[in-house]
Amino acid sequence: MMMNNKLKYMKFIKQINRLFIPVLASLWLGSCTDNYLEQPALGALSEDVIANKDGVDKLLIGAYAALDGASVGGGAWESSPDNWIYGTVAGGEASKGSFGGDQPAIDQIVKFISNPSNGFYNNKWRAAYEGISRTNNTLKLLALATDISEEDGKNLAAQARFLRGHYYFELKKMFNMVPWIDETTEDPKQPNNVDIWPNIEADFQFAFDNLPATQDDFGRANKWAAAAYLGKSYLYQKKFMEAKTIFTEVINSGVNPGGVKYALIDRFSDNFDAAVENNSETVFDIQMVANDGTSSIANSNQGGMLNFPYNSPFRCCGFYQPSQDLVNSYKTDPVTGLPDLTSYNQNAVKSDMGITSDDPFTPYTGTLDPRLDWTVGRRGVPYHDWGKHPGAAWVREQTYGGPYAPKKNIYWQATQDIYSDQSSWAPGTALNVRVIRFADVLLMAAEAEAHAGSLDVALGYVNKVRQRAANPDGFLKEYIDDNDPMAGFKETSTAANYTISDYTMADFGSKEMALDRIYFERKLELAMEGHRFFDLVRWGIAEQTLNAYFDYQGAITTDVRGGKFIPGKSEYYPIPQAQIDLSVGADGQPTLTQNPGY
Template sequence: MKTMINFKKTVVAAMSFLMIGVSCNDEFLEVLPTGSLADAQVGTKDGIEGLLIGTYAALNGVFGNRFEGPNHWVTGSIMGGEANKGTDAGDYSTINPIQRYEADPTIGDFNSLWNGRFEGVSRANKVLAALAVATDVSAADAARIAGEARLLRGHFYFDLKKHFNSIPLFDETVLPADIPSIPNTPDVWGFIEADFQFAYDNLPAENGPGRVNKWAAGAYLAKAYLYQQKFGPAKDLFTTVIEQGVTSNGLPYDLLDDYAQIYNAENDNHAEAVMDVESANNTGSTANANYFDDLNYPYNTGPDGPGNCCGFFQPSMELANSFRTGADGLPLLDGSYNDPANEVDNIYRHVFTNDNDESTFVEDPDPLDPRIDHSIGRKGIPYLDWIEHPGSAWIRSFPYAGPYSPKKYIYYRSQENSFTDGSSWTRGYATMNYTIIRFADVLLMAAEAEVEAGSLDKALEYVNRVRARAANSEFWVQEYDGSGPAANYVISEYTSFPNQDFARRAVRFERKLELSGEGHRFFDLVRWGVAAEELNAYLDYESQYLVTKFGGASFTAGKNEYYPIPQTQIDIQGSDVLSQNPGY
């Protein structure tokens, strides 16, 4: 069992405590709506802390829809070309048009994402409204609580902004009855910045594991600057966070020596966790575990693999090829990793004919970045402490989704029933924390800001710091028999960034390699203004093998950069209040 503070686990008890206190007089006739709390109940420090816990609980979703999860495995990774939906065409078929960039406003998953994030906003607003009238909260506690609530609210709005662009905006002073008349607007960055700035100015550096702190606020504020191309302020603030930042439990920010330990539940609340979502098991509800990932395991593994379901979220062939390196150990920034003129342009070394016929398979002998086998389950390579990935036996449909399995945020055989919650329909409820922002992400965002500000040497330092960790051969994936590394891993640091264009490509590609499968890719491509170019090239490549899925699919510039405003919300509030995004 985990020992860290877990807000999801304690929220039910806290809210139940707040509900106590019914007097025996005629006031019992004045019944509050279900789920409501009287002002007196939330006007105390304990009551407000309970509301704050409920706001933390919204970080990984409220209504149980997988699109609400903080990892954005569909909207960030699949849509960013680094993964395919996986399984087969008939399973969770509403994702099929989404991954073809043919999303429809009536798809219910978008409405669930919208509802879940605005529920988080609402909960944060309730904390702030209660705090404004509280009588027993010290000034120090009030500043801390408000800082936590505003950082969480800023996160929910940031998430809405990067998905939908144009959203309704309201704070704790707006009456609930007035919210349905608030129109959507793309002009929300100033509000988000103000929330993050307040949190940065008012939160302590050490705030206890599981809670946000000053440095998480600083990293998120710098990220907001980066999204707006405010490279100077982003660079300065990232520098401060890198040099002075600590985790909420007081560890100086640093890269872990072992890349795999980022995704190990036994190592939660580590030095690389800038902001994460806590998880717990055996609490009476799998919603407290990583329910949003319950489909994202190799298919039909039986006792020899994790989850025993369901074959979703299969890394793309284009992503796998991206881990190729040259003999110098550097990435192939020219895109030649997909060049059919190579001896074999597909790392799997398998022609996708005759369904699951693997008779042509041979393990790839060419140089690879070692992070590939911490990120992608590949045939013949040890899959954590389970078995060597068997290939087709763990894949539902090669022709539909390709040959690979997800490997990040997967639990180990040794952790079954101790760091998993097996109380529901699948064993696949893992309980490692999901990291919304981690230190390698901060270093690479800082490198990006340095490049755009013209500081190429500093950008080189940050990128090489990330690559040096990956190059530590002590932590490469090893063969089970102890005979050495599981593949031909060749990686080195850059000797220089000769010009800004090269540096820009190197930093962006490093984000692709380092953060693959963590939900960032689509949003990176959009903010860089290259989504149409990159994703249409991805579709062209992947459709050579997965024609049943991607034949005829395309990314439409000016439309697909953002998701449609849910039609359900337009129907509720009226088209005179909410306007649909262009192209839908």
């Protein structure tokens, strides 16, 4: 989608946020009082004024606007939609970063020693239920409108139910047992004693059956995004045959909201460049925009505002530092071009840990997967077009968070005036949040195929992802002149020793062998995108993987020392104590039950 269309769409969201979100607010489950739940919002427009196509669509856009998670107060990072805390840092791909005294509640979360009173959990919960409230309000108003055709009504309802499915999916993978509240619910104090997977499936199935293949606005969900999300829901429930069937349909027939057939884009790095997003790899993105005229970064990835190198051109704040464990995962065998799935932490990739930026340093010369240097900023390697990463000068406290910097979230110097937003004390960006991209679909499909016994099909999907990574046109290049990064790239010089190859059928000789490689490929392809912790849990390998991570990484950095994953408890985060307190009924007893172990 062209930038001006994206800007127009996001300005529209901002306008609708101001005007229409107070309407029908009675189902909000936040830090509200019972009195607020029972009374209409002051100054809100009445149902009879907006019970029409225009009013319903405006409420629906408000439901989209809640995707950024920034509408419930607190630090926007607490409810960031990319789950950088709950999915990536808690999954061992990154340290919290900065230093120990900055946002210490995150340390408790990632070491699995936090309690239900940690306010981060409450804000994540509130953000999801805010989105659910907005979808429910849209559906309630839609039922009252009389000027909407059957076709338009199905489209609007299906979009609302897609969004509701997304919000509940977030809650399900975070907290497991959560209360289901829909447009028919009268009392929001519902118990969390029923598994909501069937309801999530029903929402995505309805969306798949009723959404069009294309939408006028790229940011709106289409039928194929719903199909992919339905497949993901099946996968989380281990319904592998159902997942296999629908992923096959998505891969063979799916198109993005603009009507472009799903395909991997040529360059891996283009997935993380705002100038070329909304492309053939886009299944569902949360749309972001910079410099939207609001003098804020509310629509500019506010949830990631902490996650830039410290004391750098980005100003703030030194969080979200990739782990040594993640960096080591990108080593490849110089002959086969394949990763070492079990012993990758032996002979670690060389870092500048303990070395000042004034001291000489030569980067690692061994063979590497080229995706490393589009995922991790490391000393002596070009940091997009900002020159080579200087190391310690851009790190707040190496001994605490390590020597590395995030990279998938970083805007380019050449286009910073368009795609960065400097309206706050930390930057915003126009980089979309990628909820599902096509590489993710291929790897989820590979997983389903492996469980179904179709190992050759699984191999083909994984190798498609690896072949894109192996495209030399997409390798990070050295700059002609470090003092003038705008001068361009040396076409004949790559930034590191990149070697990556396909797997063979022998590597996929059994279901177990195939799954091991698929799991590792997800780590390499989707690192720093919020998936890792939730993947480890659903695969049943979180205990062994994360406790090994704590042992290894804890010997390098102080931040994760004392961390321990406890099976039967740590798979899910605690139900926020604030929500249990709010759920107390007339009998003095809460309707919400705490998760085991808390």
